[in-house]
Amino acid sequence: MPVPVNNSIITSLIRNAGLDITVEQITAINEYINLLLEANKQINLTAIVEEGEIWRKHVLDSLLIFCALAIPAGARVIDVGTGAGIPGFILKICRPDIQLTLLEAQQKKVKFLEKVVARMGLDGVDCLWGRAEEVGQNKNYREKYNLAVARAVAPLNTLAEYCLPLVQVEGFMVAYKGPAGEQELVAAEKAINLLGGGETKIWQHQLPEGEEKRIFVIIKKEKTTPPAYPRRVGVPAKRPLK
Template identity: 50%
Template structure:
């Protein structure tokens, strides 16, 4: 269940391509790797189960968020649709000062994230079983975060309605996307503006080792989100803003 020596080298070298030195935190990634494999024996947390896939498509892909806007210091951040803890867990391991909230609608996944955070001693963190549509209307969370992270599957119009209500004016949303995001961006521009956002930049790169194309869409919150957004669960996905 341990990450193999070639796997450790792959993680270390791929992270170096991103400008990160993982030496001091490699034991934390080893533990996360073990716990992910163990949990997958009992429940389906992720379809990616091979060593190379976990290292590159979960760990390194998550760390690529650090190419985006400042995740340094004690910022308040939220990982929307974290699933089994990605991108949040790898980022929290290398940026321990972040005040990071993990949000997912699947109870078994958020329970896994909470257990791993406790075992790794990651703090401050908060793990919430719930939906972004509801959290975005809650006074403790609405416009309360400096950074919103998401690599959840969904169009930028949908992700923007789920994520921008959580973001403070002046804060930044970092959305992980694949190649060819330009058409999606064009379709989402009106929705992003309506929700108080503005696209600051799109960072394109190749994921180390895999050489797959990735994009980070960086959206800045430039104004308040109208109070009727996000809409109730179901409407956001069924009738995306355009």
């Protein structure tokens, strides 16, 4: 089923945000969207099902990170609580050089992620079934990534405990947030410092053709995360660090 969104509209939408995109990348993202919408009939992957809105609220929102942060060539990136693979798949399509891990706790969603990788022939993508609390204590993943991203997963003080243990010193964590992002950062400052985070920055943008405010909370990892973190499964959400 073709996606009925004109390529010129897509290109204009992306470029108005200060980004660029090729016809080949548009085609690949549309292929992913088609797979997403087809699977969404059986699995709850997205509440947004109109293709133009998917481009605006999912694709453009994902790509704005390239305006907010310089991601080095060949970076190891982990998308924590990726769900349907957003933003991870979008980032990978537009930056095929990155090495991507998609971390998801629901096995049925991981099976969808694996299907996308196989159908689209994506190299350098690892679909990982697990909980962030356990993966963050696994020596194969702990402090192995240049960048951890998370979108619509948890409040920032909980999210920092999921993400920062996975990031190497001098790497970054980026939380995709809405208007409450600045307040969440204030509440999470002590937790971020405890977990090894240092300099923080807020980058914000308003999505075109709407009122949605997007905030990126960018946290630099400056110290090794203490061995006690992340705590056991469920604890970061039940008893967030303060």
